[in-house]
Amino acid sequence: xxxxxxxxxxxxxxxxxxxxxxxxxxxxxxxxxxxxxxxxxxxxxxxxxxxxxxxxxxxxxxxxxxxxxxxxxxxxxxxxxxxxxxxxxxxxxxxxxxxxxxxxxxxxxxxxxxxxxxxxxxxxxxxxxxxxxxxxxxxxxxxxxxxxxxxxxxxxxxxxxxxxxxxxxxxxxxxxxxxxxxxxxxxxxxxxxxxxxxxxxxxxxxxxxxxxxxxxxxxxxxxxxxxxxxxxxxxxxxxxxxxxxxxxxxxxxxxxxxxxxxxxxxxxxxxxxxxxxxxxxxxxxxxxxxxxxxx
Amino acid sequence: xxxxxxxxxxxxxxxxxxxxxxxxxxxxxxxxxxxxxxxxxxxxxxxxxxxxxxxxxxxxxxxxxxxxxxxxxxxxxxxxxxxxxxxxxxxxxxxxxxxxxxxxxxxxxxxxxxxxxxxxxxxxxxxxxxxxxxxxxxxxxxxxxxxxxxxxxxxxxxxxxxxxxxxxxxxxxxxxxxxxxxxxxxxxxxxxxxxxxxxxxxxxxxxxxxxxxxxxxxxxxxxxxxxxxxxxxxxxxxxxxxxxxxxxxxxxxxxxxxxxxxxxxxxxxxxxxxxxxxxxxxxxxxxxxxxxxxxxxxxxxxx
Numbered sequence: 001x002x003x004x005x006x007x008x009x010x011x012x013x014x015x016x017x018x019x020x021x022x023x024x025x026x027x028x029x030x031x032x033x034x035x036x037x038x039x040x041x042x043x044x045x046x047x048x049x050x051x052x053x054x055x056x057x058x059x060x061x062x063x064x065x066x067x068x069x070x071x072x073x074x075x076x077x078x079x080x081x082x083x084x085x086x087x088x089x090x091x092x093x094x095x096x097x098x099x100x101x102x103x104x105x106x107x108x109x110x111x112x113x114x115x116x117x118x119x120x121x122x123x124x125x126x127x128x129x130x131x132x133x134x135x136x137x138x139x140x141x142x143x144x145x146x147x148x149x150x151x152x153x154x155x156x157x158x159x160x161x162x163x164x165x166x167x168x169x170x171x172x173x174x175x176x177x178x179x180x181x182x183x184x185x186x187x188x189x190x191x192x193x194x195x196x197x198x199x200x201x202x203x204x205x206x207x208x209x210x211x212x213x214x215x216x217x218x219x220x221x222x223x224x225x226x227x228x229x230x231x232x233x234x235x236x237x238x239x240x241x242x243x244x245x246x247x248x249x250x251x252x253x254x255x256x257x258x259x260x261x262x263x264x265x266x267x268x269x270x271x272x273x274x275x276x277x278x279x280x281x282x283x284x285x286x287x288x289x290x291x292x293x294x295x
Numbered sequence: 296x297x298x299x300x301x302x303x304x305x306x307x308x309x310x311x312x313x314x315x316x317x318x319x320x321x322x323x324x325x326x327x328x329x330x331x332x333x334x335x336x337x338x339x340x341x342x343x344x345x346x347x348x349x350x351x352x353x354x355x356x357x358x359x360x361x362x363x364x365x366x367x368x369x370x371x372x373x374x375x376x377x378x379x380x381x382x383x384x385x386x387x388x389x390x391x392x393x394x395x396x397x398x399x400x401x402x403x404x405x406x407x408x409x410x411x412x413x414x415x416x417x418x419x420x421x422x423x424x425x426x427x428x429x430x431x432x433x434x435x436x437x438x439x440x441x442x443x444x445x446x447x448x449x450x451x452x453x454x455x456x457x458x459x460x461x462x463x464x465x466x467x468x469x470x471x472x473x474x475x476x477x478x479x480x481x482x483x484x485x486x487x488x489x490x491x492x493x494x495x496x497x498x499x500x501x502x503x504x505x506x507x508x509x510x511x512x513x514x515x516x517x518x519x520x521x522x523x524x525x526x527x528x529x530x531x532x533x534x535x536x537x538x539x540x541x542x543x544x545x546x547x548x549x550x551x552x553x554x555x556x557x558x559x560x561x562x563x564x565x566x567x568x569x570x571x572x573x574x575x576x577x578x579x580x581x582x583x584x585x586x587x588x589x590x591x592x593x594x595x596x597x598x
Contacts, residue, residue, distance in 0.1 A: 002368065006399060013395040021386050129382035133349050134441060137376045138399040140367040291367075295349045 006139040010147025011154070018155050027118055028159055034110065035103060035163050039170060042102045047174075049074065078102075084258060092263035095182045097171040104190055107163075108257050111194070112201040112229075116222040119152040119205040121215035123290065128213040132295050141290050149206045149283065153199055160194045193260035200253045200275040203282035210286040210293075229254060253278045299358075300325045300449050300479035301346060306355035308341050315341040317503040318355065323496070325448075326476050330490035330497035330511075331483035332594060337500040339483045340379050343453045346481065347376045360449050372400060375442035379453035379483070382434075383426040389413070389437050390422035393444065402445045412440035417466055431458050439467060450474060453483045468493060491515065491590040499597055506597045515587035518558035521567055522588070525550045528579030538573060540566040 018024050075098060076090070082101050083089040093101060123145065126132040135144050168187045172178050208222040209215070229252040236249025249255045256274040259267040301323035308316040316338040323329040331339045344350040345357055348364035362369040383392065393409035402408045413419050416436040421429060429437060435458055442450055455471070456464040471493050474480050484490050490497060491511065498508035512518050530552055535544040540561030544554045552574075556566040567584060574581060 002371075002401075005401075006368075009395070009398050013398075017386050126384065130378060130380060131382050131384040133347070133376070133378040133381045134384075134396060134438075135399070136349065137347060137370050137374055138396060139371065142367065292351075294344075294351060 003140055003143050006143035007147045007150065010135075010139065010144060011150040014148055014151035015154055018151060024155065024159075027114075027155075028162065030117070031114060031159055031163050032166065034114075035107065035167060038103050038106050039099065039167060042099050042106075043170075043174065046099055083261075086262070088263050088267075089259075089261060093186075093261065095178070096186050097175045097178055099174070100167055100171045100186075100190070103167055104194070104261075107194070108197060108254075111198060112204070112226050112254075113223065115152075115156065115198060115201045116205050116208070116219060116226065118156065119148075119202060120209055120219035120222055122148045122152060122206060123209040123286070124212050124215045124218040125209075127293075127295060128215065130295065136295060142287055145206060145210065145283070145287055145290055149202060149286075152205070153202050156198050156202060157195055160198065161191055164191050164194065189261060196272050196275050197253075197257055197260055200278035200282065203279040203286070204253075207282040207286040207289070210289045298325050299323065300327075300360060301329075301481065302358040303342070303345075304356050306342070306345060306352045306357055308338075308345060308350060309353045314503050316345070316352075316500075319498075319500070319503075319505045320355075321498045321505060321508045323479060323481060325479050327495040328471060328475050328480045328482065328493050330494035331481065331500065332487065332490060332497050332590075333500035333506075334485075334598060336502070338503040339500055340453055341503075342500065343451060343481070343483050344378070347374065347378065347451055349378065372445070373447060374449045374451060375444065375447040376451045377439050377442040377453055377455055379457075381438065383429070383437060385425075385427040387426050388423050389418070389426060389429070392426060393437070393441055396441050397444050400445055408444045409440075412444045413437070415443055415470055416440045417463065432460060432463060435459060436463065436467075439470075443470070446478060449479045449481070451481045454485070455482060456484070456486065456489060464489075487589075487591040487594055497590075499594055501598045511590070512587070514593055515590055516555075516593070518563060518587075520553065520555050520588065521563070521570075521584060521586045522547070523552040523554070523570065523574065523584050524582040525552060525574075526580040526582045528574070528577065530574065530579060531577065534577075535570060535573065538566070538569050541570070 078098050079090050079093060079101070082105055083093065123132075126135070132144070139147075164187055168183050168190075172180075172183055204225065205222055208225065209218045211221065212218045232248040233252035233255045236246050236252070236255070239245045253275065256271040259271040262268045262271070299322050301321075303319055303321050305318045305320055306316060307314065307318050319338070319342060331342060333339050341350060345352050346359055346364060348359075348370055351365055357364055359370065360373040362373070364370055364374075387395070390406075390409055390413070393412065394405040397405035397408045410419070410422070413422065416439050418433060418436045418440060421433055421437060424433075426434070426437070435455075439452070439455055442452065452471070456467050459467060468489060471480055471482065475495070482490065482493060494511050496508070496510045497514055499506040499514070507514065530546065532544050532546070535541060535552070535554065540556045542555050542557055544552065547553050554566070554570055556563070563586060567586075571581060571584065
């Protein structure tokens, strides 16, 4: 009970500090700038393709019905590409504008790096200058770690909600047939999926931050690990099904992101459990390091 | 419960091949102001850091207020600590930071505690000041304030007056004096005059090892030694040595007579009076008498 209270006190204090500092604004700006850039590029490309289809190909005599059919086929083609042709997922996401899906996919690719930038100094930034010493005579090291992890996670939950909301509103403006009810439902789905995905990476950042006294070294090591995970997933998917290296992909968190929007509970739960397991492993690792180290 | 606040048994700390603290054993009684003395690199801060649970000992065992300081949550509410060179976290107003730490220490009235502690160290004007905007002296006092919140039974202070101006340093010394008897205080410092003034007992460390530990009276020899500053006259050493209680007498230079006596069997005032009377009888004129020797002299002799 005492430990829980410590976690809550640290969580609330760290969150208040983060929100009041300019850092939260900078992070929000960075995230929204990146999302806006992706949104604009993808939106522009989608609109261009759509207008070409609507106008008919030069020299051809495509009637409006055929153009609509071609647009639908293109939508389904892109959706199939983004969902690995999973029919259940395609059906579930059929009413979501493609631009939202593409931004979501690209965001998931860059979000781990963003999370690393957000929290690389959460522990190392206090161990290096020894301000951690003021905390550890008052609270357990586990409470300090979990309190800081939760404040990072909460900040991220807020930032992702703001950005996701902005993306969905933008998509609603572009697509009049994107119904309000579908928007809200999918906003919650996309937000939840991003949060489940992100928590493992917040834990990874906590782990990297616990390993070193120097925040810059924590950040570089975090990026190295992200690259290694990306490499493991890529190699695991690229090799043949007979190659033993294919198992590498299961060791990479990003491998499990595909089913986070899956309508079937079992598929979603498997991905969610994988991310929960990664988060637990990274957090236990961080605690092990912090518990054993001299401060 | 033991009357010991701190107990170190053969504690060593190594950083790679370097031995920072080597088999140190010492005890601090509850209610004492205890000094950790030694030159740079003597192992004071390392010993202090092990007492606070910041560092794990490589060998040996420590008990602080009856618990191992490295056990999770063991020191909560028992210890207030002023670590040396620990930077106050940036992005906080001093008052808000102290209240946060008071809440974390489970103190019932965080704001009252924070304000009270800042008042003790004369820093109330910094309540709304950001920690990164504090001068060195102000940051030191804010750090000192956090150690005092809640009147913990044990207060560990590493170089509490380093970098403070004389007026504030005197104020801090007074705060430490006020804690004597009701709280145990461990003070690590280079300032031997300050420690002599403040401490009931001390440990002298050198190159990681314990050179000597004891009460201030034992360390300075107050109960077994005195010096007579002479103005004029001849001292007959054998006659002084033959006085009751005197075990040794010798001249230090031309005008200081150092006398050692059996402090267990004879009261200091009796031996001093007899010696002075003897000197006056022999037309030796005296400028002054001082008991024991300065802590600084003792430390310089040991190190």
